Each structure stands twice: as structure tokens, then as C-alpha cells.
Amino acid sequence: MMKLSKLLLYFTAVLAILIVLFPIYILFLIAFTPVKYTIDSVYPILYPAGFTLANLVTAVESFGLEGPTIRSIETATLVGLIAIGIGLPAAYGLNRLPRNTSGILTAMLFLANMLPAIVVAIPISAEFISFHLYGSVVGLALAQELVVLPLTIFILQGALSSIPRDLEYQARIDGAGLLKTIYTVLAPLAKAGIVAAFLLSWMISWDEFTFAVILNPANPTLPIVIYINLFRGNILASSAFALILTIPVIILTAALQKYLKGEYLTAGMGG
Amino acid sequence: MNKLELIQLSKTYGQKIVIKELSLKVQSGEFFVILGPSGEGKSTLLKMIAGIERPSKGNIIIDGKDVTDLPPDKRNIAMVFQSFALYPNMSVRQNIEFPLKMRHLSKQAIEAKVKEALLLFNIEDIADSSVAKISGGQKQRVALARATVREPSLFLLDEPLSNLDARARFVARGELKRIQQTLGQTFIYVTHDQKEAASLATRVAVLHKGVFEQIGTFYELVERPKTRWIGEFVGEFPMSFIPGSMMGLDDSVEIGFHPHWVSEGVPGINCEVESVEAVGNDLYLFCSTDRGVKVIIKAANRRQIGEKTSFRLDKYLTFKNENRIDSNN
Ligand SMILES: Nc1ncnc2c1ncn2[C@@H]1O[C@H](COP(=O)(O)OP(=O)(O)O)[C@@H](O)[C@H]1O
Ligand SMILES: [Mg+2]
Numbered sequence: 001m002m003k004l005s006k007l008l009l010y011f012t013a014v015l016a017i018l019i020v021l022f023p024i025y026i027l028f029l030i031a032f033t034p035v036k037y038t039i040d041s042v043y044p045i046l047y048p049a050g051f052t053l054a055n056l057v058t059a060v061e062s063f064g065l066e067g068p069t070i071r072s073i074e075t076a077t078l079v080g081l082i083a084i085g086i087g088l089p090a091a092y093g094l095n096r097l098p099r100n101t102s103g104i105l106t107a108m109l110f111l112a113n114m115l116p117a118i119v120v121a122i123p124i125s126a127e128f129i130s131f132h133l134y135g136s137v138v139g140l141a142l143a144q145e146l147v148v149l150p151l152t153i154f155i156l157q158g159a160l161s162s163i164p165r166d167l168e169y170q171a172r173i174d175g176a177g178l179l180k181t182i183y184t185v186l187a188p189l190a191k192a193g194i195v196a197a198f199l200l201s202w203m204i205s206w207d208e209f210t211f212a213v214i215l216n217p218a219n220p221t222l223p224i225v226i227y228i229n230l231f232r233g234n235i236l237a238s239s240a241f242a243l244i245l246t247i248p249v250i251i252l253t254a255a256l257q258k259y260l261k262g263e264y265l266t267a268g269m270g271g
Numbered sequence: 272m273n274k275l276e277l278i279q280l281s282k283t284y285g286q287k288i289v290i291k292e293l294s295l296k297v298q299s300g301e302f303f304v305i306l307g308p309s310g311e312g313k314s315t316l317l318k319m320i321a322g323i324e325r326p327s328k329g330n331i332i333i334d335g336k337d338v339t340d341l342p343p344d345k346r347n348i349a350m351v352f353q354s355f356a357l358y359p360n361m362s363v364r365q366n367i368e369f370p371l372k373m374r375h376l377s378k379q380a381i382e383a384k385v386k387e388a389l390l391l392f393n394i395e396d397i398a399d400s401s402v403a404k405i406s407g408g409q410k411q412r413v414a415l416a417r418a419t420v421r422e423p424s425l426f427l428l429d430e431p432l433s434n435l436d437a438r439a440r441f442v443a444r445g446e447l448k449r450i451q452q453t454l455g456q457t458f459i460y461v462t463h464d465q466k467e468a469a470s471l472a473t474r475v476a477v478l479h480k481g482v483f484e485q486i487g488t489f490y491e492l493v494e495r496p497k498t499r500w501i502g503e504f505v506g507e508f509p510m511s512f513i514p515g516s517m518m519g520l521d522d523s524v525e526i527g528f529h530p531h532w533v534s535e536g537v538p539g540i541n542c543e544v545e546s547v548e549a550v551g552n553d554l555y556l557f558c559s560t561d562r563g564v565k566v567i568i569k570a571a572n573r574r575q576i577g578e579k580t581s582f583r584l585d586k587y588l589t590f591k592n593e594n595r596i597d598s599n600n
Contacts, residue, residue, distance in 0.1 A: 169323045170356035172343040174417070175373030188360050 024246060030239040031055055039235045059240030063229065069244060071137060072206060072221040078141040079205035080198040083152040086145070087197060088190075091156035092182050106157070109150035117210035120146060125215050135216050143211040148204050152197040159193020160186060196259040199252050207245060272335060274299040274425060274457040275320065280329035281481075282315055289315050291481030292329070297459065302451050304468045305461045307478035308504070313461040314353075316478065317427050320459065322346050334424055344373070349418035350427040353434060355410045357402040363413050364389075364398045370421045388416040391450070408439040415447075419454060426451075428460045432467060444470055465505065477501055493529065499593045502527045508555060511566035512590070513540075525590045530555055530569040532586040539583035542566065544574050556580070 029048060030038050037049040059065070094102040112120065124143050125134060133139030163186055171185040172178070187194060212221045220228065222245050229237040275297040282290040289312040297303045307313050318324040320331055322343035330339045338346050349370075357366050367388055371381045389395045392412040397405055402413060411431060418426060431447075432440045448471055451458050462468060468475045469489045476483040477492065485497045489505075496502040502510035508530050515524035517540065535556065542558035547570075549555075554570040558580070568582050589597040 164354060164356070166352045166354050166356040167358065169318070169321070169343070170350070170352060170358075171369075172323065173321055173346075173348060173350045174370035175344045175421075177342070177344055180373070185358060 027239055027242055027246065030235070031243050035236060055236050056240050056243075059237040063225070063234070063237045063241075065241070065244070068220055068222045068225045068241075071216075071219060072223075072245075074137050075141050075144070075212075075221060076202045076205040078137060079144050079148055080202040082141060082145055083148050083201040084156075084194055084198055087149055087152035087156050088160075088187060088194070089179070089182055090149075091153045091160055092186065094153065095157055095160050106150075106154060109153060112146050113150055117147070118214070121211050121214040124211075128215060135218050137216075137219075140212060140216050140221070141205070143215055144205045144208050147208065147211075148201040151204070152201055155193055155197040155200070156190065159190035159197075163189045192259045196256060199256045199259070203249055203252055206249065272299060273297065273332070274301070274334065275459065276330075276332040277320075278330040278332065280316075280319065280331065281327045282312070282319060282324065283327045288481055290319070290326075293482050295476065295483065295486075297457060299457055300455055302448070302458045302460065302471055302473045304472035304475045305459065305478055306465070306468045306475050306505070307463060309463050311478045312481060313463075313478055314429055317350070317429050317459065317461050320425075321348055321350050321427055347423050348425045348427055349421070349423040351411075351414045351418050351429065351431045353430040355414040355431075355434070357410055357413055357417075359403055362399050362401055363394060363405065366402060366413055367417045367420050370417060374421060384420050388420040391419070391453075392416045406439075407435050408443065411435060411439075411443055412446075415450065419450065419456075424457075426456055426458045428458060430462050430464075431460075433462070433464070447471060465507070477505065479504075495595075496527075496588070497595055499525065499527065499590045499595075502529075502588070502590075502595075507550065508567045511564075511568070513560065513564050513566065514562075515589070517560070517562065517564075518584070518587070520589070523591060524596065526584070526587045527590050527595075528584055528587040530567045533568045533582040533584055535568050535571040535582045536580060537583045539581050541579065541581045542568075544576055544578045544580060546576060547574060 026046075029046070032051055032053070032055065033045075033048050034050045034052045035055065038044050094105055096102075097105070121143065128134040128139045128143075131139075133142065167185060167189070168181055171181040176184060207223050208221075209223045209227070213224050213227070217224070222241055226238050226241045226245065229235075229241065273296045275295070277293055277295040280290055280293045281288070293316070305313050305316065315324060319326050320333075322338065322341060322345075326339065330337055332338070333346060333348070358369065361369070364385060367385050368381055371384060376384070389398050392415060394409060394412050394416065397409055397413075402410065405413070411434075414431065418428075428447075432443050435443055444467060447458075451471075460467075460471060472489055474486060475489050475492055476486040478484070479500060485492060485501050487495075492501060492505040496505060496510070499510075499512065502512075506529055510527045510529055512525045512527045514522045515526060516522045518526050520526070540560055542560045544556050544558055545565075546557045547554060548557070554573065556568050556570050556574055558566050558568060560566060572580075574580060588595050
């Protein structure tokens with residue numbers, strides 16, 4: 001009995017992993033297998049029949065890869081930095097409010113997230129045009145903060161609330177002003193939460209689509225370029241770009257495991 | 272000059288009044304102890320002086336300057352918390368350096384002062400240890416070193432010994448007294464521990480129901496409590512109270528006395544020993560009188576539980592409606 005349920009458990013786990021990994025497998029397959037076996041074939045195969053780097057070389061050479069990649073990295077990094085820079089004092093402030101008030105405010109932060117991004121993106125793009133932010137990395141990063149900030153603040157609230165209040169009082173008494181206390185005493189103690197929040201922000205921005213396509217159509221980020229190439233039938237280029245899109249996510253997710261402890265996500269919720 | 276002056280200070284949390292129009296003057300160089308059971312608002316009061324809690328009403332004056340609206344970093348005070356609040360990601364040395372760095376002292380000045388503090392508290396050997404790896408007693412010294420290193424104008428200490436074991440507490444108590452005298456600084460020291468108040472304080476203020484019910488030397492609190500509550504709270508054992516009629520007065524008054532104010536074993540009030548407690552070489556008897564009133568008296572002879580004895584009051588105080596009414600002794 002015991003054995004059967006255990007077996008079932010393993011079976012389900014393996015199945016889940018396979019389902020998750022299958023698209024990534026296909027991605028690698030298309031990227032590294034000669035095209036005649038995959039996209040040029042009437043009956044594409046599901047196993048690697050050969051190995052080639054030619055696909056990637058062609059994709060990189062014939063489609064402007066550098067621009068979108070750099071733009072995506074810039075945007076994602078900026079999004080992460082802004083998220084921490086604003087999120088940390090915001091999380092601190094929310095934690096200092098009476099619980100009911102801060103609960104309501106945190107809930108309201110997520111409200112912007114509940115609206116379809118496209119609904120939000122259109123008025124934003126109108127405003128951005130008048131601020132000369134339209135089509136810029138900074139503008140896109142600011143728009144993506146709408147999605148990213150509530151989550152970062154939530155994580156940082158959890159991380160900060162695990163630090164004893166006395167430490168903060170002590171820092172103030174020892175002569176540190178409020179911002180200095182937040183950045184020199186609290187931030188190092190909330191390091192794990194901050195790293196987790198940064199990586200999550202980075203990854204959300206990295207594959208964010210709606211804001212990117214509406215606000216920066218002329219200077220596209222990676223997900224947009226993939227979309228455009230798919231749309232035009234350049235499956236090979238799409239696969240190459242998708243590969244580039246996937247690799248950092250895999251690496252960062254692995255890094256995140258270390259920092260994304262359950263407590264940071266739950267501590268902020270504690271009644 | 273007054274080091275610290277509190278004027279009509281109040282603190283309420285919602286409906287709850289924690290500190291109620293409290294006024295106080297503390298002289299420069301005093302070791303001033305605020306004594307009270309836990310939950311009476313001692314920490315709240317200290318935090319208001321530190322600038323961490325905002326008073327609901329009233330003013331705080333330090334060195335003649337009204338600091339009520341100043342943040343903690345502008346008040347030039349030092350504080351030692353019950354938890355010691357050492358920065359866990361820093362070494363002992365970095366902890367002590369922190370307040371100096373925040374005040375932008377030169378590198379040489381910082382180094383010299385830290386060295387001096389390490390010496391004063393005898394912690395040179397752990398200077399580069401992580402504060403996570405040192406003992407409770409050492410943590411307490413580091414916290415004190417960090418508080419003293421920048422020569423603040425006023426020291427606030429919130430039960431700084433309560434996290435130590437009995438032995439370390441005894442050592443630290445003596446050390447605190449020595450440090451305060453060496454520095455010649457003003458200490459405001461909060462505790463619920465009678466022994467600390469007795470051994471450290473130049474003056475003790477007893478906090479009860481949001482006000483100082485009595486301020487005086489520890490000796491005065493024991494010998495001349497202003498209220499019945501002080502009599503019961505201050506001293507090794509609480510005061511005992513008997514109805515006035517037992518001393519030939521009427522029952523609208525109560526007679527209060529400390530255990531050491533009686534002569535046990537001489538004719539007077541009869542009682543039966545219910546339990547016995549030894550403190551050092553002294554024996555204290557918990558007795559029940561003929562009229563069923565419970566009293567604590569200091570024994571003159573060895574007594575067993577259940578034994579009958581009697582005692583005479585050599586000294587007593589008279590209380591009416593919770594307040595002491597006699598003023599002669
Ligand atoms: N932030 C707060 N909100 C509401 N009540 C509080 C707060 N801080 C302290 N209190 C209340 O004030 C009273 C005094 O607390 P405290 O100053 O910590 O007492 P003590 O230090 O004498 O033990 C307690 O009853 C406590 O519940
Ligand atoms: Mg307290």
C-alpha cells in the first residue's frame with residue numbers, strides 16, 4: 001500500500017518534470033539539429049538526429065541579435081535596481097504602518113496588477129510620449145515596475161519584518177538617519193530577500209511582453225523579436241532567440257533557489 | 272543643572288494610557304533607576320526619552336534643550352537594549368565603531384577611541400570575533416562599549432542585565448557601577464529587579480499606573496513607602512498589613528510593616544508558622560495570625576512549619592485608603 005502510493009508519487013513527479021522540460025527540449029532540438037530533420041521536414045523528428053551550430057550562426061548573423069539582447073539586459077537590470085531602490089523604503093514604510101492600513105495599501109498595490117496590462121499600457125504610452133519616455137529603456141522599465149514593484153515590496157516586507165525592531169532603534173540612536181538606517185543596517189540583514197526580489201524582478205522584466213510591444217515597438221526587446229520572427233515564419237531565428245532568452249532564466253532560477261526561502265514570501269502575510 | 276527634565280509627559284496607545292502626565296528632573300551624574308513591574312511602561316518611557324516613541328503630550332528636555340521633536344540621531348544619547356541589539360552582521364570592533372562612523376570622526380580618532388573602549392571593558396581579545404559567537408556577558412560588554420565610546424550626554428539602559436545568568440549578572444552589576452563612576456555620566460536605568468535598584472541607584476523612581484508613585488533612595492522606599500502598593504512592591508519581601516484594630520486603632524486604617532521591623536518570639540501578636548524561607552543566614556516566617564491575617568516576619572529563632580509563635584512590632588506605618596498617613600517615623 002505504502003509502496004504503491006510512493007510509486008505513484010514518483011511517477012507524477014517525473015511526469016510533471018517531463019511536461020515542464022519538453023518545450024525546452026524541443027527548443028534545444030530545433031536550435032542544434034540540422035534544419036532538414038526539423039523545420040524543413042514534413043515529419044519533424046523528436047530525437048537529435050545530428051548536431052550543428054550553423055543554425056545559431058545564421059540566426060545571429062542575419063538577424064540583429066545584439067540590439068535586442070543588450071536592450072533586454074539593460075531593461076531587466078534597470079527594473080531590478082529600481083524595484084529594490086524604491087521597494088526597500090516602501091516596504092519599510094508599509095511595515096511601520098498599523099497592520100490594517102498596511103494590509104489595505106499592499107492589496108491596493110496589487111490592484112494595478114489585476115487590470116489587464118494592455119489596459120494600463122495604452123494610457124501610459126500616451127503619457128510617455130509627452131514625457132519623451134516613449135520608446136526608451138527607462139520608460140519601459142518604469143512601466144514594468146507596475147507589475148514588478150508590488151511583488152518586490154511584498155517580498156521585502158517579509159524580509160524586513162524578520163529583523164528585530166531594536167536593531168533599527170539602535171542604529172537611529174547610534175546616529176544613523178532614517179535612510180542610512182535602511183540602507184546600511186537593515187539592507188545587509190535583509191540581503192537574501194533583496195537578492196530574491198532583484199532576481200525575480202529581473203526575470204519578470206526579461207520576458208515581459210505587453211508593455212514592451214506597446215511602448216517600445218521600434219526598439220524591441222528579445223520577446224518582441226521572437227514574436228516578430230515567429231510571425232514572419234522565421235522559426236529558426238525564433239528558436240535561437242528563445243534559447244538566448246531561456247539560458248539566463250535557467251541560471252537565475254538556480255541562483256534563486258538559494259535565496260527564495262518560503263519565509264520571505266509568507267512573513268509579510270503573517271496576521 | 273538638570274541633565275534631563277520631563278514635563279507632563281503622556282503616552283497613550285489608542286484608549287490605553289501607558290504614561291500619564293509624568294514629570295521628572297534628573298541631575299547630572301545621577302544613577303537614576305526606574306523601577307516597576309513589567310508592563311508598567313518603563314520601556315515606553317525610555318523610548319520616548321530616546322526619541323523612538325513620540326509622546327502623546329508633554330516635553331522632554333535634555334541639557335536644557337527641548338528635544339521633544341528631535342529624532343533619536345539628533346539627541347546625543349546612548350541606549351543599551353535588553354536584547355543588546357548588536358548588529359549581527361558586524362564584528363565586535365565594527366559594532367563599537369558604528370556610532371563613531373555615523374558621526375564622521377577621522378580614522379585615527381575612531382581607532383583610538385575603539386581601542387580605549389575595548390580596554391575599558393576588557394574585550395580586546397574578542398575584538399575581531401563575530402558578535403554571533405560571543406557569550407551573553409560579552410555581548411553585554413560590547414553593547415556598553417558601543418554606548419560609551421562616543422561620549423553621549425545621557426545613557427539610557429533598558430534592563431541590560433536581565434538576559435544574563437545569575438553569576439554574570441552579579442559581575443556586570445558591579446562593573447556597571449564602576450563604569451558609571453569612572454565616566455561620571457548620567458544613567459537612566461530601567462529595571463524590574465529590586466536588587467539592581469538597591470545596589471546601583473542614587474535615586475529610584477517607582478513607576479505605577481503611568482506615574483512615579485514615589486521617588487527617593489532605595490532606603491527611603493523601603494523605610495518610608497508613600498503608599499500601600501509601594502510597601503508591597505519594594506523590598507526583599509512585601510510589607511505585611513494588619514487591620515488597625517489589632518494595634519488598638521480602628522479598622523479604617525491598616526498597619527504595615529516589613530519583616531525586619533518585628534521582634535519574633537516575644538509576647539504580642541500570636542501566629543502560626545505556615546512556611547519558612549531562608550535568605551542567606553536569615554530565616555523568614557510566613558505566618559497566619561489568630562485572626563487569619565497572613566504576615567511575613569523575620570525569625571529570631573529556628574522555627575518549624577506548624578509551630579506557634581508570637582511577635583511584637585518595633586516599628587510600623589499607618590495606611591488609610593492605600594496611602595500612608597503617619598508622618599512621624
Ligand atoms: N506599540 C504599542 N502599541 C500598543 N500598546 C503598546 C505598544 N507598546 C507598548 N504597549 C503597551 O504599553 C504597556 C507598557 O509596555 P512597556 O513599556 O513595554 O512596559 P515595561 O517595559 O514596563 O514592561 C504594555 O501594556 C504594552 O502592552
Ligand atoms: Mg520593558
